[in-house]
Amino acid sequence: MDSFRTLIPYLRLHQRQYVIGLIAVVIANSFSLLPYYFIRLTIDGLTGQVDTDPATTGITLGTAGLYALGIVGAALTSGAFMLLMRRMIVIASRQTEYEIRRDLFAHLQGLDKPYYDRARTGDLMNRLTGDLSAVREMLGFGAWQIVNIVSGFVTAFAVMFSLSWQLTLIVLAIVPVIVGVLTYLARQINVRHRLAQEQNSLIAAKAQENFSGARVVKGYAIENREIDDYRAMNLELLRRNIALTKVDGPLRSFMSLLLGLAFGVILLVGGRLILAPDSTFTVGMFVQFVGTLERLTFPMLMVGWITGVTQRGLASWLRLKEIFDSQALVRDEPGRTDPTLRTMTGDVTFENVSLRYGDRTVLNGVNLHVPAGTFLGVTGPTGSGKTVLAQLLTRSMDPTAGRVLVDGQDVRVLPLRTLRDAISVVPQEPFLFSDTIANNIGFGLDNRDLPPVPTGVSVVGAPPPDDIPQQPDPARVREAARLAGLTEDVDGFPQGFDTSLGERGVTLSGGQRQRTAIARAIVREPRILILDDSLSAVDTETERRILDGLREISRGRTVILIAHRVSTLRHADQIVVLEEGRVTEQGSHDELLERGGHYAQLERLQRLASDLDADDEAPLDPEAAADRLETAPTPEQVTR
Numbered sequence: 001m002d003s004f005r006t007l008i009p010y011l012r013l014h015q016r017q018y019v020i021g022l023i024a025v026v027i028a029n030s031f032s033l034l035p036y037y038f039i040r041l042t043i044d045g046l047t048g049q050v051d052t053d054p055a056t057t058g059i060t061l062g063t064a065g066l067y068a069l070g071i072v073g074a075a076l077t078s079g080a081f082m083l084l085m086r087r088m089i090v091i092a093s094r095q096t097e098y099e100i101r102r103d104l105f106a107h108l109q110g111l112d113k114p115y116y117d118r119a120r121t122g123d124l125m126n127r128l129t130g131d132l133s134a135v136r137e138m139l140g141f142g143a144w145q146i147v148n149i150v151s152g153f154v155t156a157f158a159v160m161f162s163l164s165w166q167l168t169l170i171v172l173a174i175v176p177v178i179v180g181v182l183t184y185l186a187r188q189i190n191v192r193h194r195l196a197q198e199q200n201s202l203i204a205a206k207a208q209e210n211f212s213g214a215r216v217v218k219g220y221a222i223e224n225r226e227i228d229d230y231r232a233m234n235l236e237l238l239r240r241n242i243a244l245t246k247v248d249g250p251l252r253s254f255m256s257l258l259l260g261l262a263f264g265v266i267l268l269v270g271g272r273l274i275l276a277p278d279s280t281f282t283v284g285m286f287v288q289f290v291g292t293l294e295r296l297t298f299p300m301l302m303v304g305w306i307t308g309v310t311q312r313g314l315a316s317w318l319r320l321k322e323i324f325d326s327q328a329l330v331r332d333e334p335g336r337t338d339p340t341l342r343t344m345t346g347d348v349t350f351e352n353v354s355l356r357y358g359d360r361t362v363l364n365g366v367n368l369h370v371p372a373g374t375f376l377g378v379t380g381p382t383g384s385g386k387t388v389l390a391q392l393l394t395r396s397m398d399p400t401a402g403r404v405l406v407d408g409q410d411v412r413v414l415p416l417r418t419l420r421d422a423i424s425v426v427p428q429e430p431f432l433f434s435d436t437i438a439n440n441i442g443f444g445l446d447n448r449d450l451p452p453v454p455t456g457v458s459v460v461g462a463p464p465p466d467d468i469p470q471q472p473d474p475a476r477v478r479e480a481a482r483l484a485g486l487t488e489d490v491d492g493f494p495q496g497f498d499t500s501l502g503e504r505g506v507t508l509s510g511g512q513r514q515r516t517a518i519a520r521a522i523v524r525e526p527r528i529l530i531l532d533d534s535l536s537a538v539d540t541e542t543e544r545r546i547l548d549g550l551r552e553i554s555r556g557r558t559v560i561l562i563a564h565r566v567s568t569l570r571h572a573d574q575i576v577v578l579e580e581g582r583v584t585e586q587g588s589h590d591e592l593l594e595r596g597g598h599y600a601q602l603e604r605l606q607r608l609a610s611d612l613d614a615d616d617e618a619p620l621d622p623e624a625a626a627d628r629l630e631t632a633p634t635p636e637q638v639t640r
């Protein structure tokens with residue numbers, strides 16, 4: 001019930017609709033019982049007509065006609081109120097579904113990298129679809145049926161009691177049995193539904209990861225293993241769903257049995273009551289009683305079903321609440337964030353920065369100053385903390401110790417929007433949307449100061465959403481593509497910049513993807529540009545073109561270029577070497593070569609490798625290559 005309480009704010013948004021709808025259910029229910037009253041009057045009138053006892057009054061054909069009209073009128077009224085109920089409650093539940101989905105998406109947008117590192121996309125998708133549907137079903141059909149059942153029971157019992165308390169007692173005797181069984185089954189349904197939904201999430205995540213990683217799966221020819229894994233998970237889902245159905249099945253048979261028994265006993269006792277001397281219980285009343293009881297059959301059967309719907313809805317709401325309860329660790333905080341800070345020059349300082357993941361130290365006391373406008377190269381062995389260092393700057397997470405400063409301000413004081421507006425990152429594995437190349441490049445351009453999405457408010461009366469954003473400025477897109485060395489490739493596609501990527505379009509090569517991501521980053525003209533191993537998939541000629549482009553735009557901007565290739569780094573103003581989370585070397589290309597450390601070693605090995613490659617005619621003899629490596633000059637001997 002606690003979980004239900006947290007849903008109340010959403011229900012309040014449509015209070016009027018729910019209240020009118022529920023009152024309509026009660027009225028519809030009451031009118032649906034009236035036909036049996038008219039049938040009773042008709043039967044009693046007709047039996048009075050045919051028996052010769054002057055004590056029983058008969059009816060005329062005209063009165064019977066009026067009763068028939070009454071039946072039609074009652075059915076019509078009941079139907080009209082049912083219709084009103086549907087318009088109110090079903091629409092309100094759809095609107096509530098919309099509002100929860102809107103708020104969930106807005107909340108998910110606010111969560112940070114650590115959350116998405118943990119979350120599985122398939123699971124989130126399942127919550128946004130399957131679980132949300134279960135909640136909607138509970139609020140729509142569920143709410144209607146609960147009131148239908150309750151009001152149906154109350155009015156039916158009131159009518160039955162007024163007809164015969166003895167027969168009503170018999171009916172009442174079976175109710176506690178039904179309630180007991182239902183309570184037990186409802187608990188089972190709740191537990192089993194949660195287990196089934198968890199498996200649904202796992203299966204959705206598995207499918208999603210397989211589709212995203214289709215190339216890896218195919219590349220390793222492990223389709224059969226994946227099919228087998230999926231089949232095992234699917235079987236487990238089937239097992240859990242069957243376990244869920246097994247709770248439902250006996251319920252229906254049990255209810256039918258009890259009802260059959262009840263009707264049998266009522267027929268016996270009712271017959272005795274009619275036949276008793278001086279009986280006031282007429283055949284018409286008996287028919288009305290049985291008709292009224294018969295109308296309870298459906299609500300009684302629905303009790304089990306609706307308990308399931310409610311339990312499933314509540315379990316699903318809990319899963320949605322888990323998302324709502326998740327908070328971004330990195331966020332603007334009133335009292336600390338200074339909303340007046342709007343501009344940046346791009347001067348970056350890492351002040352004794354350390355970062356730990358659990359008991360693993362990933363960065364250890366990093367001190368680094370990057371003056372605005374510097375072209376900084378960062379290198380180091382794999383896993384040495386280069387990406388993490390860049391992520392601290394955009395506040396993907398905060399350091400465990402020390403401070404990251406931009407323009408002398410702790411990044412935690414800067415509004416996240418200001419910080420991230422000023423920084424563009426080209427990640428190691430760029431993500432491209434299933435959209436045109438132009439829209440992929442211009443993705444970050446349309447960052448207008450839109451008002452925050454109004455959450456927790458009713459959709460009723462909300463203004464229609466803004467127009468679909470305009471196409472990004474083609475001139476800016478083209479210029480960014482030129483700087484990223486992408487123009488020639490794009491011009492080669494039949495539809496140029498309007499070529500679609502992904503599911504419905506062309507597939508880009510690794511290098512083209514990297515360059516599209518670079519164009520996306522530079523089109524925003526950021527104060528700080530971070531390229532995380534973004535030139536690894538391009539050949540040296542393309543690399544040279546991109547570096548020329550970068551040099552063109554780097555005037556007055558801070559560029560942080562993470563790379564493993566010396567050819568990429570050599571023209572940087574400053575190069576930093578990270579090893580095991582520490583800055584071990586810092587200086588220009590020449591200075592670092594003179595130092596003879598990691599960078600010089602890297603340069604020597606890469607030069608040798610390229611010499612070996614250039615030694616083209618002769619096929620590469622591994623032994624000769626090893627000999628050459630052994631006789632290679634030591635770092636100290638390396639001169640430029």
Ligand SMILES: Nc1ncnc2c1ncn2[C@@H]1O[C@H](COP(=O)(O)OP(=O)(O)OP(=O)(O)O)[C@@H](O)[C@H]1O
Binds near residue numbers: 382384388533
């Ligand atoms: N979310 C995380 N949880 C735990 N460990 C992490 C997380 N993110 C990064 N690490 C660890 O931090 C270390 C540094 O990672 P980082 O990605 O910065 O390396 P890198 O220097 O960029 O390596 P590469 O050159 O291979 O890209 C790695 O050992 C990595 O496993």
